[in-house]
Amino acid sequence: MTSDKNFPATGPLSDPGEGSLLIRNVRPYGEGEARNVLVQDGVIASLDAAEDTSADREIDGKGRVLLPGLVDMHVHLREPGNEEAETIESGSRAAARGGFTAVFTMANNTPVTDEPTLAEAIWNKGQKVGLCDVHAVGAITRGLEGEHITEFSMMKQSDAAVRMFSDDGKCVQNAALMRRAAEYARGVDVLLAQHAQEGTLTAKSVAHEGPVASELGLEGWPRAAEESIVARDILIARDYGARIHFCHISTAGSVELLRWAKSQGIKVTAEVTPHHLLLTDERLRTYDAVNRVNPPLREQSDVDALREALLDGTIQAVATDHAPHADEFKACEFEHANPGMLGLETSLAIIADTFVKSGKADWRFVAKVMSEQPAEITQLPGHGRPIAEGEPANLTLVDEDCTWTAKAEDVESPANNLPFEGMEFHTRVAATILRGKVTFNEQ
Numbered sequence: 001m002t003s004d005k006n007f008p009a010t011g012p013l014s015d016p017g018e019g020s021l022l023i024r025n026v027r028p029y030g031e032g033e034a035r036n037v038l039v040q041d042g043v044i045a046s047l048d049a050a051e052d053t054s055a056d057r058e059i060d061g062k063g064r065v066l067l068p069g070l071v072d073m074h075v076h077l078r079e080p081g082n083e084e085a086e087t088i089e090s091g092s093r094a095a096a097r098g099g100f101t102a103v104f105t106m107a108n109n110t111p112v113t114d115e116p117t118l119a120e121a122i123w124n125k126g127q128k129v130g131l132c133d134v135h136a137v138g139a140i141t142r143g144l145e146g147e148h149i150t151e152f153s154m155m156k157q158s159d160a161a162v163r164m165f166s167d168d169g170k171c172v173q174n175a176a177l178m179r180r181a182a183e184y185a186r187g188v189d190v191l192l193a194q195h196a197q198e199g200t201l202t203a204k205s206v207a208h209e210g211p212v213a214s215e216l217g218l219e220g221w222p223r224a225a226e227e228s229i230v231a232r233d234i235l236i237a238r239d240y241g242a243r244i245h246f247c248h249i250s251t252a253g254s255v256e257l258l259r260w261a262k263s264q265g266i267k268v269t270a271e272v273t274p275h276h277l278l279l280t281d282e283r284l285r286t287y288d289a290v291n292r293v294n295p296p297l298r299e300q301s302d303v304d305a306l307r308e309a310l311l312d313g314t315i316q317a318v319a320t321d322h323a324p325h326a327d328e329f330k331a332c333e334f335e336h337a338n339p340g341m342l343g344l345e346t347s348l349a350i351i352a353d354t355f356v357k358s359g360k361a362d363w364r365f366v367a368k369v370m371s372e373q374p375a376e377i378t379q380l381p382g383h384g385r386p387i388a389e390g391e392p393a394n395l396t397l398v399d400e401d402c403t404w405t406a407k408a409e410d411v412e413s414p415a416n417n418l419p420f421e422g423m424e425f426h427t428r429v430a431a432t433i434l435r436g437k438v439t440f441n442e443q
């Protein structure tokens with residue numbers, strides 16, 4: 001079950017794309033003249049291959065942007081236990097189409113990922129599918145019940161090399177337990193990812209607490225429920241030295257707290273989802289349960305603060321919180337629907353359109369928040385690396401000049417809960433390469 005190796009330095013590898021791949025006419029990070037990138041046995045061999053180079057396979061890059069393969073540190077692939085919503089295979093296809101070469105799937109499966117063998121089953125299945133590295137996130141508490149801390153060390157040493165622990169979907173409510181988890185996490189050098197949601201303030205909450213929820217008669221989820229846990233865990237990180245990461249930050253107040261933490265040199269990190277960067281609670285007026293998500297869609301002032309925080313580095317990562325749900329759990333009253341949204345296939349388009357197309361940032365920024373920093377926070381080897389000779393060929397080719405409409409019927413997931421239905425985007429993933437193997441190619 002467990003291996004006697006130490007935490008692997010390079011990460012277990014699925015079969016690298018054998019032979020050679022020539023990606024013609026691409027602009028790494030969207031900079032400079034188009035070049036030909038040659039990949040040999042899964043590694044970048046040259047960034048300036050001659051025109052007459054031949055290779056086993058070729059992709060015509062058409063002058064497009066080449067980024068390091070995207071890394072999503074927060075998805076729910078629902079296997080085992082809820083395969084009608086998603087499987088590791090369908091989720092891997094969605095990830096590859098979305099430009100991802102590595103994803104971290106949360107522990108809220110059935111059974112919960114709280115044992116080394118369960119984490120290994122997920123990792124091995126992902127490697128067998130071979131479209132994306134699917135890393136298992138381990139639960140912080142057994143069964144996500146908030147009572148007993150799991151064996152971080154055993155899961156880290158397993159073949160799954162679990163490096164992140166989270167009760168996501170649920171918050172670790174008990175402060176003393178979070179403190180003990182932080183001490184343990186520090187000792188074995190793993191990341192704790194907190195779903196910040198104070199329970200007594202959100203017992204029946206279904207929507208952001210504000211004027212829209214009042215008007216619609218929906219039970220409110222106050223910002224303070226998130227911010228009080230963020231504040232608490234920043235202090236726990238300060239006093240016990242653990243690496244604590246905050247999942248799906250959604251409020252302007254959380255951003256202020258993270259800024260303060262940074263100013264104090266406290267080791268916390270945070271992610272934001274594409275939906276919290278794009279949508280507000282105004283969407284709830286249709287009562288369509290596709291807009292129910294946890295934490296809820298908030299107000300424009302929060303969206304503005306989140307965008308600013310991602311731009312200035314207060315928030316380091318974009319993560320989708322891709323949360324597929326079968327139709328029966330969404331085609332019902334808003335209050336009874338499961339929270340969660342699909343996100344893997346639209347993430348790059350939303351981030352690129354919001355930040356690059358609008359002129360607020362460049363492609364280096366996208367590489368940073370969607371690849372380099374998620375890999376750094378999770379201490380993931382082989383991903384989020386520079387596009388340079390000798391580096392693993394984990395790459396994403398981006399078409400920055402197109403128009404397409406997001407449709408639930410087009411997604412890879414069996415689920416249909418796509419809140420971006422009917423929205424038009426102007427950027428899309430053209431191809432994805434995992435260690436030299438083409439895992440998605442629109443051509």
Ligand code: DOR
Pocket residue numbers: 076108168169170195292293294295321323324338339340341
């Ligand atoms: O909206 C959400 N859905 N938020 C979470 O934290 C969990 C997720 C899920 O598992 O469906």
Ligand code: ZN
Pocket residue numbers: 074075076106168169321323
């Ligand atoms: Zn989640």
